[in-house]
Amino acid sequence: MLTNKNILLGVCGSIASYKSASLTRLLVKAGANVRVVMTKDACNFITPLTLSTLSKNPVFSEYFDPKTGTWNNHVELGLWADMLIIAPASANTLAKFANGLCDNLLSAVYLSAKCPVYFAPAMDLDMWKHPATQKNINSLISYGNLMIKPAYGELASGLTGEGRMAEPEEIIQFILDKYQEGLPLKGKKALVTAGPTYEAIDPVRFIGNHSSGKMGYAIAEHLSALGAEVTLVSGPTSLNLTDKRINRIDVASAEDMLQACLSEFKNCDISICSAAVADYRPKEVANLKIKKDSPEFSLDLIKTPDILAKLGQEKKAGQILVGFALETNNEVENAIKKLEKKNLDFIVLNSMNDEGGVFKNDNNKITIIDRNKKQEKFELKPKNEVAVDICKKILDLI
Known part of the structure; x- marks a missing residue:
């Protein structure tokens, strides 16, 4: 603060x-x-x-x-x-x-x-x-x-x-x-998810992605600066929080993140799911390290729990739920489908087609789409400034 x-x-x-x-x-x-x-x-x-x-x-x-x-x-x-x-x-x-x-x-x-x-x-x-x-x-x-x-x-x-x-x-x-x-979110509780999830293949290998968690951490910090009591559910990341009042819960897998979110969600006024959750996990996890004995190796995958959809089902009147969509094609159309299907108040659209991409960068370029399908596009800017734009939208809703 x-x-x-x-x-x-x-x-x-x-x-x-x-x-x-x-x-x-x-x-x-x-x-x-x-x-x-x-x-x-x-x-x-x-x-x-x-x-x-x-x-x-x-x-x-x-x-x-x-x-x-x-x-x-x-x-x-x-x-x-x-x-x-x-x-x-x-x-x-x-x-x-x-x-x-x-x-x-x-x-x-x-x-x-x-x-x-x-x-x-x-x-x-x-x-x-x-x-x-x-x-x-x-x-x-x-x-x-x-x-x-x-x-x-x-x-x-x-x-x-x-x-x-x-x-x-x-x-x-x-x-x-x-x-x-005098802060606008004084007395409000917020839940933020950030970073990737790791889905174990064996004791040393996992399925993951390139998410750094920077966007979610910036959002958590700004919500706290606005007076909210913030819980951050973080996947594996090297980031640290500057605001020590934020309650950080570290998780690894999508299932871990789901359970942490369900525990916190019912008492939250605002939830922003910015984590890049793995969509699939191995059907079976080997107890021992898999040896490289064969020129080919196949892995059966099953879906991970859909955290955002689950929270959308649990959502009560007065709660604000925000999701992210990272798209490569039919971007706005796919984002609107996700917004409606998962009962969100607005969705933050990222495009992998933008210069520099999204993962691991300090900058981000977003489009916010609300329940009325109104689009608000923002220029490329540092992620801490993007967090300000996202939180301003939340303040407008409140």
Whole structure:
């Protein structure tokens, strides 16, 4: 969800600034582009070098850097950010923010920012309880800023009470929860299938195909980014998910995939079957490796279960079911037949006749056909952008 998000992290003078290192690492690990702005006092508690190393970007603390002759433009920094996180937020900095004071780079960036602002207070108990601090915090909240409440515990002064900065993991979770609140698929459950299936011939050989799973993985990631609770049923693939909230179920054969899908489907609002399921499997599977003793070898094949048709039969009112069709001839006609036969809400048509094909590529060219046989053609584009187009169609249906 934070992948490719531009995040400015403001660090103020506080003993809690040591937690900023862990917070920076977690944000980068989540896929965010992180830049750090420090106050002068913050540099007494944690070095800019530490945060620069962890963020993989220069750290800003002054308007003008005399060593490089560079002007750090606070307006550009504020406009660059998708969100601004102040952690730790000292009583001094909160007072400046609340009253529009602008005597350092961080306060200038705050006043220039057009993005959501999160602040995690960190201070001693008496400072936290002081009416002036509470007034400043209420002012900041009234401006639309979001406070990540401090925790109760032992403080640097030796007192025990409120004032401890929230832990980095708690800050990340707070941001993710807030970010999800306005997402269009919040509260929806989605099922996605991806990759090939392998149908065993003997212990070392199988029938399979060239599907990489990239399309299904991109769809799963984007559905999750839209707020859905996603289960991905994946055939054998080397791909990894960047969104760790997605529930991944690894399977091998078509029968394995069917059972996993039936288990999940009844509770899902949205199901997208993009897996390239093998149509046939060996009638008998050898227990031992088949030796190459004969110049000819024949294999009796039987049909694998039709996962999409089975889900179409099980489909209830309100559920959205989407399938894929990979065709080499009579493409639209065959796709429409599949759409109607399997009770789909729309079908995504791929053509093997398009330049570069479909399998193993990072790009895809699709046509979406709905139940009214209306066709929407899209140009060749990266599969993560194709996923956006497919999910937009789902949003239109909802």
